[in-house]
Amino acid sequence: MKQPEGFNDDSHKVCRLKKSIYGLKQASRQWYLKFHKVITSFGFSENLVDHCIYLKVSGSNFIFLVLYVDDILLASSDLASYVIGIEIHKDRKQKTLRLFQKAYIDKILQRFGMKDCWPSPAPIIKGDKFNNDQSPKDELELEQMKNIPYASAVGSLMYAQVCTRPDICLVIGLLGRY
Numbered sequence: 273m274k275q276p277e278g279f280n281d282d283s284h285k286v287c288r289l290k291k292s293i294y295g296l297k298q299a300s301r302q303w304y305l306k307f308h309k310v311i312t313s314f315g316f317s318e319n320l321v322d323h324c325i326y327l328k329v330s331g332s333n334f335i336f337l338v339l340y341v342d343d344i345l346l347a348s349s350d351l352a353s354y355v356i357g358i359e360i361h362k363d364r365k366q367k368t369l370r371l372f373q374k375a376y377i378d379k380i381l382q383r384f385g386m387k388d389c390w391p392s393p394a395p396i397i398k399g400d401k402f403n404n405d406q407s408p409k410d411e412l413e414l415e416q417m418k419n420i421p422y423a424s425a426v427g428s429l430m431y432a433q434v435c436t437r438p439d440i441c442l443v444i445g446l447l448g449r450y
Contacts, residue, residue, distance in 0.1 A: 303342070311337065358435055373436045380428040384420055395443040402446060422450075 275286060311326055312318065316337060319325035326337040338345040346352075353360050359372040381387045408414040426447050433444050 300341070304339075307339065371436045373432055377432055380425070380432070383428075384425050395440045396446075402450065 275281070275284075308318065314328070316326035316328045316335075319327065324339040326339070328335045328337075333350045334348065335350075336345075336347040338347070357373060357376040359374065361370040361372065362368070363370075378387070381389065408417055426444065429440065429444050429447070433440050
């Protein structure tokens with residue numbers, strides 16, 4: 273390693289990473305070790321043959337967690353109505369399966385100071401464009417914007433878009449450009 277640009281003080285000191293960085297060879301191993309530590313703390317036991325399968329038994333109920341890279345498949349003997357922040361409503365008579373993220377969306381609205389906002393039937397209307405008129409106009413508005421972590425807000429909305437809200441895909445794509 274070399275010292276970062278602008279830091280060179282001729283001491284030949286370098287940076288030492290204390291955590292793995294996404295994309296490095298050891299990143300996936302470090303993620304797996306962290307996942308293993310957390311999931312076993314919840315009472316799951318690792319399969320001896322395939323280390324990416326975890327099992328938890330409670331009475332006559334069981335839960336399997338199958339880990340594949342950074343995706344998790346969950347299988348259980350119990351009927352689940354709420355998994356990973358997603359509410360599941362199954363209607364056998366109408367043969368429908370509906371997924372909702374109301375609790376998650378309420379949580380992100382609260383986190384980013386928008387709990388009192390009004391819902392809209394469409395997140396964007398034909399002809400809507402982002403422009404400088406929507407930018408902060410004075411120091412007060414600029415200071416208010418500094419308190420909102422923009423990338424985190426867009427990322428939170430992307431999660432909702434991928435799971436249950438494909439209708440906001442266009443808007444999230446536009447927001448991601450800024």
